[in-house]
Amino acid sequence: AQKITQTQPGMFVQEKEAVTLDCTYDTSDQSYGLFWYKQPSSGEMIFLIYQGSYDEQNATEGRYSLNFQKARKSANLVISASQLGDSAMYFCAMRDRSYQKVTFGTGTKLQVIP
Amino acid sequence: GAVVSQHPSWVICKSGTSVKIECRSLDFQATTMFWYRQFPKQSLMLMATSNEGSKATYEQGVEKDKFLINHASLTLSTLTVTSAHPEDSSFYICSARFKDYNEQFFGPGTRLTVL
Numbered sequence: 001a002q003k004i005t006q007t008q009p010g011m012f013v014q015e016k017e018a019v020t021l022d023c024t025y026d027t028s029d030q031s032y033g034l035f036w037y038k039q040p041s042s043g044e045m046i047f048l049i050y051q052g053s054y055d056e057q058n059a060t061e062g063r064y065s066l067n068f069q070k071a072r073k074s075a076n077l078v079i080s081a082s083q084l085g086d087s088a089m090y091f092c093a094m095r096d097r098s099y100q101k102v103t104f105g106t107g108t109k110l111q112v113i114p
Numbered sequence: 115g116a117v118v119s120q121h122p123s124w125v126i127c128k129s130g131t132s133v134k135i136e137c138r139s140l141d142f143q144a145t146t147m148f149w150y151r152q153f154p155k156q157s158l159m160l161m162a163t164s165n166e167g168s169k170a171t172y173e174q175g176v177e178k179d180k181f182l183i184n185h186a187s188l189t190l191s192t193l194t195v196t197s198a199h200p201e202d203s204s205f206y207i208c209s210a211r212f213k214d215y216n217e218q219f220f221g222p223g224t225r226l227t228v229l
Contacts, residue, residue, distance in 0.1 A: 033216055045220035104158045
């Protein structure tokens with residue numbers, strides 16, 4: 001069974017500062033994938049970044065980077081230079097080997113302070 | 115990025131009626147579609163995974179006779195909530211992916227309110 005744990009229900013960050021959102025996971029699969037999604041109050045799910053279990057480099061997409069530590073089973077999201085528009089819920093998710101199941105964490109509500 | 119649409123975006127219905135929600139991939143052929151349910155301030159819970167042309171795989175605890183899923187084509191999946199009750203009120207979100215792509219593309223969601 002897959003499990004995603006996000007231990008930070010809420011986070012505050014000053015505008016222009018960097019912030020790290022924590023995510024740990026548990027799986028028996030050797031091949032899996034990890035995602036981060038942003039969900040603003042409108043409800044849409046916005047894809048941010050993906051990391052494959054066999055990817056040697058940490059994934060980066062603009063201001064987003066994923067700090068992947070496979071041995072510790074963690075996949076933390078780092079947002080650099082926070083903007084007011086980054087205020088939203090952030091979900092960590094994992095797909096299984098066959099991509100027939102995707103499990104989401106409980107989410108972290110990020111609020112960017114001017 | 116690829117676009118996934120959902121219709122309707124919101125629906126209010128009386129208890130006991132059935133509601134159909136459509137999920138369409140507009141510019142790609144979706145080999146797999148996922149249906150999620152999200153209660154207020156909670157995470158997305160996977161309800162079922164459907165592959166084109168085959169029966170949906172439901173997650174444990176999800177009643178397949180209540181939540182009918184049909185994935186008749188590579189661009190359309192439907193979720194029918196049968197005999198809806200107030201406890202079925204929720205935000206239903208679909209997503210779609212194309213084989214060999216890691217990303218799944220989400221629809222904008224459907225807010226269902228059962229009176």
